[in-house]
Amino acid sequence: MNFKSTIGLEVHFELKTKSKIFSPSPVTYGAEQNTETNVIDWAMPGTLPMVNKNVYRLGIMVAIATHAHILPTTHFDRKNYFYPDNPKAYQITQFFQPLARDGYIEVEVRGKKKRIGIHEMHIEEDAGKNTHGTNGFSYVDLNRQGVPLLEVVSEPDMEDPEEAYAYLEKLRKIVQFTGASDVKMEEGSMRVDTNISIRPAGQKELGTKVEMKNLNSFDHVRRSLAYEEKRQEQVLLAGGHIQLSTRRFDEATGKTVLERVKEGASDYRYFPEPDIAPDHISQEWIDQIAKELPKSPFDRYDDYVNKFGLKPYDANVLLQTKESSDFFDAAVAAGADPTLAANWMNTQVNGYLNDHRVSLNDIKLTPEHLAEMIKLIKDGTISSKIAKKVFAETIANGTDPKKYVEDNGMVQLSDTSVLAPMVKKVVDDNPQSVEDFKNGKDRAIGFLVGQIMKQTRGKANPKMVNKLLNQELQSR
Amino acid sequence: MNYLNENIDSLNKKLASGDLSADKLAQDTVANIKDTDKKLNAWITVVDDAKPAENLDFSKSKLAGIPIAIKDNIITNGIKTTAASHMLYNYMPMYDATVVSKLKKAGATFVGKTNMDEFAMGSSTEHSYYGATHNPWNLDKVPGGSSGGSAAAVAGGQVVAALGSDTGGSIRQPAAFNGIFGIKPTYGRVSRWGLIAFGSSLDQIGVMTKRVKDSAEVLNVIAGADEHDSTVSTREVPDFTKFIGQDVKGLRVAVPKEYMEAVDGKMREVIQKQIDALKDAGAIINEVSLPHTKYVVPDYYIIASSEASSNLQRYDGIRYGYRAEDTKNLLDVYVKSRSEGFGAEVKRRIMLGSFALSAGSYDRFFRQAAKVRTLICDDFDKIFAENDVIVGPTTTEPAFGIGEEVSDPIKMYNNDILTISANLAGIPAASVPAGLVDGMPVGLQIMAKRFDEGNVFKTADFIERSNKFYEKTPTGMED
Numbered sequence: 015m016n017f018k019s020t021i022g023l024e025v026h027f028e029l030k031t032k033s034k035i036f037s038p039s040p041v042t043y044g045a046e047q048n049t050e051t052n053v054i055d056w057a058m059p060g061t062l063p064m065v066n067k068n069v070y071r072l073g074i075m076v077a078i079a080t081h082a083h084i085l086p087t088t089h090f091d092r093k094n095y096f097y098p099d100n101p102k103a104y105q106i107t108q109f110f111q112p113l114a115r116d117g118y119i120e121v122e123v124r125g126k127k128k129r130i131g132i133h134e135m136h137i138e139e140d141a142g143k144n145t146h147g148t149n150g151f152s153y154v155d156l157n158r159q160g161v162p163l164l165e166v167v168s169e170p171d172m173e174d175p176e177e178a179y180a181y182l183e184k185l186r187k188i189v190q191f192t193g194a195s196d197v198k199m200e201e202g203s204m205r206v207d208t209n210i211s212i213r214p215a216g217q218k219e220l221g222t223k224v225e226m227k228n229l230n231s232f233d234h235v236r237r238s239l240a241y242e243e244k245r246q247e248q249v250l251l252a253g254g255h256i257q258l259s260t261r262r263f264d265e266a267t268g269k270t271v272l273e274r275v276k277e278g279a280s281d282y283r284y285f286p287e288p289d290i291a292p293d294h295i296s297q298e299w300i301d302q303i304a305k306e307l308p309k310s311p312f313d314r315y316d317d318y319v320n321k322f323g324l325k326p327y328d329a330n331v332l333l334q335t336k337e338s339s340d341f342f343d344a345a346v347a348a349g350a351d352p353t354l355a356a357n358w359m360n361t362q363v364n365g366y367l368n369d370h371r372v373s374l375n376d377i378k379l380t381p382e383h384l385a386e387m388i389k390l391i392k393d394g395t396i397s398s399k400i401a402k403k404v405f406a407e408t409i410a411n412g413t414d415p416k417k418y419v420e421d422n423g424m425v426q427l428s429d430t431s432v433l434a435p436m437v438k439k440v441v442d443d444n445p446q447s448v449e450d451f452k453n454g455k456d457r458a459i460g461f462l463v464g465q466i467m468k469q470t471r472g473k474a475n476p477k478m479v480n481k482l483l484n485q486e487l488q489s490r
Numbered sequence: 491m492n493y494l495n496e497n498i499d500s501l502n503k504k505l506a507s508g509d510l511s512a513d514k515l516a517q518d519t520v521a522n523i524k525d526t527d528k529k530l531n532a533w534i535t536v537v538d539d540a541k542p543a544e545n546l547d548f549s550k551s552k553l554a555g556i557p558i559a560i561k562d563n564i565i566t567n568g569i570k571t572t573a574a575s576h577m578l579y580n581y582m583p584m585y586d587a588t589v590v591s592k593l594k595k596a597g598a599t600f601v602g603k604t605n606m607d608e609f610a611m612g613s614s615t616e617h618s619y620y621g622a623t624h625n626p627w628n629l630d631k632v633p634g635g636s637s638g639g640s641a642a643a644v645a646g647g648q649v650v651a652a653l654g655s656d657t658g659g660s661i662r663q664p665a666a667f668n669g670i671f672g673i674k675p676t677y678g679r680v681s682r683w684g685l686i687a688f689g690s691s692l693d694q695i696g697v698m699t700k701r702v703k704d705s706a707e708v709l710n711v712i713a714g715a716d717e718h719d720s721t722v723s724t725r726e727v728p729d730f731t732k733f734i735g736q737d738v739k740g741l742r743v744a745v746p747k748e749y750m751e752a753v754d755g756k757m758r759e760v761i762q763k764q765i766d767a768l769k770d771a772g773a774i775i776n777e778v779s780l781p782h783t784k785y786v787v788p789d790y791y792i793i794a795s796s797e798a799s800s801n802l803q804r805y806d807g808i809r810y811g812y813r814a815e816d817t818k819n820l821l822d823v824y825v826k827s828r829s830e831g832f833g834a835e836v837k838r839r840i841m842l843g844s845f846a847l848s849a850g851s852y853d854r855f856f857r858q859a860a861k862v863r864t865l866i867c868d869d870f871d872k873i874f875a876e877n878d879v880i881v882g883p884t885t886t887e888p889a890f891g892i893g894e895e896v897s898d899p900i901k902m903y904n905n906d907i908l909t910i911s912a913n914l915a916g917i918p919a920a921s922v923p924a925g926l927v928d929g930m931p932v933g934l935q936i937m938a939k940r941f942d943e944g945n946v947f948k949t950a951d952f953i954e955r956s957n958k959f960y961e962k963t964p965t966g967m968e969d
Contacts, residue, residue, distance in 0.1 A: 285797075
């Protein structure tokens with residue numbers, strides 16, 4: 015018997031705001047426990063939520079980027095449940111009416127294009143974090159309480175783990191390039207839950223779905239879905255039935271493990287949140303946000319390859335993160351040659367980041383620095399050898415390349431009136447080399463170039479020296 | 491200091507002239523509260539060393555140096571705030587409600603927190619962890635509720651003004667029972683930041699004073715937009731005192747027949763007398779109908795209890811307030827703390843609300859109640875298209891005896907039938923003393939369209955001038 019899979023994904027993105035969704039507490043990853051909280055986050059009696067309007071803006075950005083329809087009036091609801099990391103004992107979410115619905119993204123799997131629907135996306139607050147100490151106590155950290163989340167719910171349009179993987183990759187890239195979220199799985203700013211059911215080919219009605227939560231990489235998503243497909247198939251072939259349940263992926267064994275069986279739906283007693291007045295989202299505001307929306311990774315790729323003539327590989331390396339693409343764009347805007355800028359970004363800059371385990375935001379090199387350095391190379395002011403020294407200085411200390419080159423007398427010597435007499439003297443002083451040259455020994459040139467470089471402490475323009483030496487030797 | 495014959499203007503004059511110092515006023519007020527509260531039990535917390543604010547300017551602020559009572563469900567930084575619940579018996583707030591910070595800015599003095607029904611759930615101030623409050627007109631009677639402590643404190647001459655809160659009549663019913671004025675402003679007129687939530691879509695902070703003008707003075711200070719509460723309107727707040735002393739000629743006054751039919755002959759006579767006075771002064775009286783009045787009690791108890799069931803979940807024994815001892819696990823902490831920390835009436839409403847919101851009931855109860863609420867709003871819109879105010883009795887009867895109804899929740903709930911509609915519709919409503927029935931005060935309720943507190947003050951002030959009820963002294967305060 016053949017089976018068909020039906021997969022749907024729920025992806026949570028932490029929206030990148032300076033403060034929380036309903037309180038003015040700051041949001042910083044990795045801050046000391048409970049230092050980023052106030053009376054609202056603690057659910058002190060009498061406190062009320064105030065919506066951070068920037069959350070709407072970031073949500074709308076993602077909605078626009080995924081072709082979703084944005085609803086004109088906002089609405090929030092309460093999801094009620096008790097847990098120590100949930101201080102109000104309700105989560106403010108959008109249950110009855112989302113921020114936006116009916117979007118889609120296009121993926122390509124095994125050379126075939128496919129459109130995956132986005133059912134809806136809603137905004138909500140994150141909960142705090144419980145940790146269990148070894149001393150018998152449990153601890154609550156409310157720093158994360160109230161961090162804004164955007165949950166993007168797909169249609170159950172995916173039919174195999176590869177499609178799910180492709181959807182996630184594409185969605186991550188789209189969201190990342192809006193700048194609305196950091197999309198870092200390892201820091202929890204992107205979280206994935208999956209739903210999968212299988213049914214015999216030809217059967218219309220969907221099978222019973224199994225949910226998998228808190229998968230911590232795209233690879234785990236793919237592997238766990240593949241495992242589930244097989245497991246459910248075997249259960250059905252053996253005459254069993256699938257339980258409505260939540261499972262987790264065990265990394266060590268590559269298997270999924272039953273967490274809990276759902277007996278009837280949980281009752282969260284949803285109802286409209288009375289403490290938040292509805293906000294109107296005008297078409298003007300949406301248009302404004304659309305206009306300010308950063309260029310998509312697909313448009314950027316197009317520019318890189320077709321306008322700048324970069325190799326597809328180089329373009330893709332630049333487009334791995336929005337930061338690197340933005341850095342490159344800024345360098346080009348500052349006058350850098352695109353091919354040279356791409357080469358420097360993808361080799362020297364990335365090399366530095368990897369060696370020092372830092373990100374583009376942490377270094378002192380600016381796109382303007384990079385553009386200036388490339389200009390110095392291009393106009394022959396410095397050699398690429400010197401450029402490496404300049405680069406090392408600038409990226410480490412933020413020194414202006416031009417100033418550094420001037421202050422340290424690193425300007426390349428390209429002046430014929432200076433170089434020609436030196437060349438003449440070197441040839442005069444080394445008659446053996448002239449001899450060797452006449453006998454067809456190319457080594458002789460290398461030796462003479464070396465002599466010039468020594469005298470100029472590496473500043474002589476090697477091309478120019480070569481040319482002058484050739485002329486000089488041939489004239490002898 | 492006893493305030494029975496004072497008002498904000500008379501106190502302001504004495505303070506400005508130096509005949510009275512704000513320090514002495516604060517001390518004497520506290521001393522009198524301590525003395526008279528043996529009879530009333532109107533206070534949960536009295537600030538022994540209450541001190542006026544510094545740099546008072548009596549010419550700029552009428553409230554400068556004036557002691558004001560705050561209902562104990564309004565958050566006061568550094569003054570214990572319990573909502574009359576065992577659950578918050580030790581709760582010391584670390585911020586001020588917006589109304590409190592506005593009063594502070596106006597120079598008011600804080601002398602303490604008044605008694606109430608636990609979490610504002612009740613109509614008698616008997617459901618308090620701190621014991622029942624007594625009615626200054628007859629100490630065996632309830633003061634009404636839930637703002638019974640504030641009402642008794644004002645009526646008993648302990649303070650000139652008090653803040654209350656009104657979710658279904660909790661300012662107006664006790665005002666009526668105690669022979670004072672009390673106004674619930676339009677929903678969205680006063681910030682709820684720092685009001686311990688009961689029914690968030692219904693709750694509104696308001697003022698209780700003996701004299702109508704004094705409430706206008708206090709409302710002037712506490713009303714207006716707030717960066718902490720998105721449900722507060724940003725519209726401009728008028729000077730409410732300018733509606734005092736106006737005539738009512740041409741005022742279109744609607745009298746709902748359902749309200750007049752809800753009271754007995756003796757009470758109807760007192761109410762009718764007020765309506766006749768309006769008519770004699772040139773107001774136009776129209777009999778109208780509020781056909782959905784019979785649904786308001788169930789409608790209200792579904793909506794208010796549903797919201798309350800969610801609002802009160804934060805009292806879980808984890809972060810503050812009461813936590814049960816001898817607990818074995820997390821569930822035990824929740825169940826025991828909440829079972830021991832909440833009183834019977836609060837638990838009743840939490841269960842009612844949780845049921846109404848549960849998956850099988852939501853459509854039949856909560857959603858249905860929301861629809862009925864719309865119908866009730868429509869009733870008012872129709873009437874206000876052709877009328878300026880609606881008047882009628884505030885309550886169905888004068889204050890009942892302590893212990894009389896506490897064991898019959900349905901009877902207790904039905905007390906609110908005449909006041910609930912204003913909360914469901916979000917309109918401003920007040921109660922002004924109308925007269926005495928069997929020696930106990932009864933109130934005339936005045937409602938107007940949203941944000942038209944002006945006409946409420948205008949009508950109430952006329953009634954006050956016409957019946958001069960403020961000249962009477964509460965009979966329970968005589969020795």
